[in-house]
Amino acid sequence: MPEDLGFREKLNALYLIASFKPRFTTAIVGFGVLTALLEGVGVTLIVPLIEVAQSSGAAPDGGIAGAFASIYEFLGLPFTVGSIVLGVGLVLTVRYAFTFLTEWARVHLRMNYVCDLQSRGFDNTLEARIAYFDREGSDDILNAIVTQAQHAGEAIEAFVRMFQRSMLIVMYLGIALYLAPRLTVVSVGLVGILTFGLRNTIESGYTIGDRVADANEKIQRAVQAGTQGIREVKTLRYGSKLRNDFGDAMGQFVDASIRVKRNEALIGNAYNLSIALLIFGLIYAAFVFTSMSFGVLGAFLFVMFKLGPVVSGTNKRFYQLEGMLPHLIRTEEFIDTLQRHPEIEGGEEPVPEDPSPVTFENVSFSYDGTEEVLSDVSFRMDEGEFVAFVGESGAGKSTIASLLARLYTPDSGQITAAGRPVNEYDIDDWRSRVAYVRQNPFIFNTTLEENLRIANQDASPQELERVCEIAQVSEFVDDLPNGYGTELGDDGVRLSGGQRQRVALARALLEDADVLVLDEATSDLDTNIESRVQAGIESMDREFMILAIAHRLSTISDADRIYTVKDGTIVERGEHESLLEDDGQYAELYSAQ
Numbered sequence: 001m002p003e004d005l006g007f008r009e010k011l012n013a014l015y016l017i018a019s020f021k022p023r024f025t026t027a028i029v030g031f032g033v034l035t036a037l038l039e040g041v042g043v044t045l046i047v048p049l050i051e052v053a054q055s056s057g058a059a060p061d062g063g064i065a066g067a068f069a070s071i072y073e074f075l076g077l078p079f080t081v082g083s084i085v086l087g088v089g090l091v092l093t094v095r096y097a098f099t100f101l102t103e104w105a106r107v108h109l110r111m112n113y114v115c116d117l118q119s120r121g122f123d124n125t126l127e128a129r130i131a132y133f134d135r136e137g138s139d140d141i142l143n144a145i146v147t148q149a150q151h152a153g154e155a156i157e158a159f160v161r162m163f164q165r166s167m168l169i170v171m172y173l174g175i176a177l178y179l180a181p182r183l184t185v186v187s188v189g190l191v192g193i194l195t196f197g198l199r200n201t202i203e204s205g206y207t208i209g210d211r212v213a214d215a216n217e218k219i220q221r222a223v224q225a226g227t228q229g230i231r232e233v234k235t236l237r238y239g240s241k242l243r244n245d246f247g248d249a250m251g252q253f254v255d256a257s258i259r260v261k262r263n264e265a266l267i268g269n270a271y272n273l274s275i276a277l278l279i280f281g282l283i284y285a286a287f288v289f290t291s292m293s294f295g296v297l298g299a300f301l302f303v304m305f306k307l308g309p310v311v312s313g314t315n316k317r318f319y320q321l322e323g324m325l326p327h328l329i330r331t332e333e334f335i336d337t338l339q340r341h342p343e344i345e346g347g348e349e350p351v352p353e354d355p356s357p358v359t360f361e362n363v364s365f366s367y368d369g370t371e372e373v374l375s376d377v378s379f380r381m382d383e384g385e386f387v388a389f390v391g392e393s394g395a396g397k398s399t400i401a402s403l404l405a406r407l408y409t410p411d412s413g414q415i416t417a418a419g420r421p422v423n424e425y426d427i428d429d430w431r432s433r434v435a436y437v438r439q440n441p442f443i444f445n446t447t448l449e450e451n452l453r454i455a456n457q458d459a460s461p462q463e464l465e466r467v468c469e470i471a472q473v474s475e476f477v478d479d480l481p482n483g484y485g486t487e488l489g490d491d492g493v494r495l496s497g498g499q500r501q502r503v504a505l506a507r508a509l510l511e512d513a514d515v516l517v518l519d520e521a522t523s524d525l526d527t528n529i530e531s532r533v534q535a536g537i538e539s540m541d542r543e544f545m546i547l548a549i550a551h552r553l554s555t556i557s558d559a560d561r562i563y564t565v566k567d568g569t570i571v572e573r574g575e576h577e578s579l580l581e582d583d584g585q586y587a588e589l590y591s592a593q
């Protein structure tokens with residue numbers, strides 16, 4: 001993130017705001033211009049008001065007062081103090097009605113923009129490929145969607161307010177220039193010098209705003225670690241480090257926020273003071289150096305009084321807008337980045353009824369594009385076959401499972417199903433055929449039943465019960481306070497590790513899948529329950545192809561083929577007995593248990 005944005009980038013960001021909802025923007029511009037025009041009419045009506053009052057009712061015949069007199073005459077209305085006051089009242093009523101409409105449109109624009117940003121952020125998050133999450137983590141995503149988007153909405157608000165006020169400034173200046181050109185030019189010059197001086201002495205709103213945005217990200221990170229990782233935080237006594245990180249981030253947040261507000265107040269009050277002094281100077285100059293009529297002088301001073309707060313408010317808003325732009329730009333950049341990491345491209349072919357055989361043909365893969373994690377991996381699974389992968393930690397087994405589920409794509413080689421590369425198949429259809437159970441499955445914060453039905457809403461109660469028996473969920477369901485209706489809590493916090501694995505297994509078995517990928521899926525179960533689960537899966541009348549990854553080798557001794565993986569390559573293949581006889585890597589792993 002740059003220290004400060006260039007003029008071009010700021011303009012681009014403003015263009016983004018303006019082009020978000022052109023209809024609202026046009027309405028706001030239109031209402032803003034009309035408001036300013038009506039304000040101008042209302043203010044200039046002061047001139048005839050004073051002049052008519054001074055001349056005891058005689059109609060003026062020149063200048064501003066004369067122009068208004070002609071309009072009244074054209075409308076067939078008398079030009080008296082009373083009718084002028086009524087005219088002012090009418091103009092002000094319409095003017096404030098337009099202000100109301102502008103504010104309404106402004107809130108619409110702001111809320112719609114926030115909603116649009118958050119929805120785009122969340123949609124793109126769901127559509128982003130896994131590799132993006134591996135790299136970025138979820139903290140920044142959460143922060144962008146939940147926090148930054150709100151501040152981005154404030155940028156829109158500040159922008160619209162600034163625009164409204166700028167219109168008024170143009171109008172007031174126009175009137176002032178008409179009434180007293182020289183005094184106005186001098187006043188604008190003085191205000192210009194003040195603005196230049198302030199902008200060059202006060203730290204840019206963008207720089208401070210960027211510090212606020214950065215602090216928000218750090219706060220989010222600390223809070224997430226402190227909530228999602230609370231058990232590790234407590235057992236590893238990581239709390240004080242987190243508290244320090246949080247404290248530092250809060251310090252940065254508070255310091256930068258106060259700085260922004262202080263500078264806003266400084267700008268506002270510097271302007272208010274300068275303009276108050278300027279007005280007294282102008283009164284003096286008008287009396288001493290000019291021969292303005294009371295009407296014109298009154299209107300000129302009135303305009304100057306009105307102009308003061310509007311100018312200071314505009315500068316304050318401008319500073320505020322600069323402070324909010326980093327949030328807007330960061331959120332938009334975040335969404336752009338997500339869009340540059342869309343879900344893996346898939347073909348459109350439907351997956352055939354029977355996708356066997358599934359093969360890996362010389363598959364190589366690297367997560368970061370440099371270090372190869374899998375090299376030349378080839379294997380085959382036929383209908384109803386049970387193949388297993390074993391190997392040391394970090395050998396690349398889970399990567400094989402992820403590639404099979406098409407969470408990543410191979411860098412070279414190919415994965416095929418029914419003789420066709422899997423990337424020709426529709427990705428959702430393919431994933432619906434691969435039931436993937438991970439060692440640490442995510443459990444959704446809803447009931448047990450909803451967790452089970454996630455991938456198959458139409459399953460009958462009998463099917464549900466059946467998979468729960470196989471996965472040994474029925475073994476503990478009666479102990480839950482509401483049986484299948486029990487809320488499982490955030491990431492299944494109310495379940496034990498083994499229970500979570502069983503829920504994930506039942507959920508996978510309920511899917512209408514052809515390939516069952518079990519990545520250490522029963523590692524937390526005791527051997528008794530594990531063998532019951534295995535027997536249950538084997539007893540199913542479905543001809544799953546099963547790919548199992550296991551550290552506990554006893555669980556895969558029945559496999560049709562076992563592959564030993566070492567440093568990303570398959571170094572052995574065969575059945576349990578023959579591999580033991582070979583006395584190689586597998587035998588070594590087995591004897592170590």
Ligand SMILES: Nc1ncnc2c1ncn2[C@@H]1O[C@H](COP(=O)(O)OP(=O)(O)OP(=O)(O)O)[C@@H](O)[C@H]1O
Pocket residue numbers: 134367368373391392393394395396397398399400
């Ligand atoms: N998302 C990722 N991004 C970058 N590198 C990764 C990622 N996941 C795994 N790796 C790396 O890839 C290599 C293989 O990891 P993988 O998880 O496939 O091994 P594994 O054999 O399943 O290990 P374990 O038995 O410990 O689960 C490891 O060096 C790991 O550090």
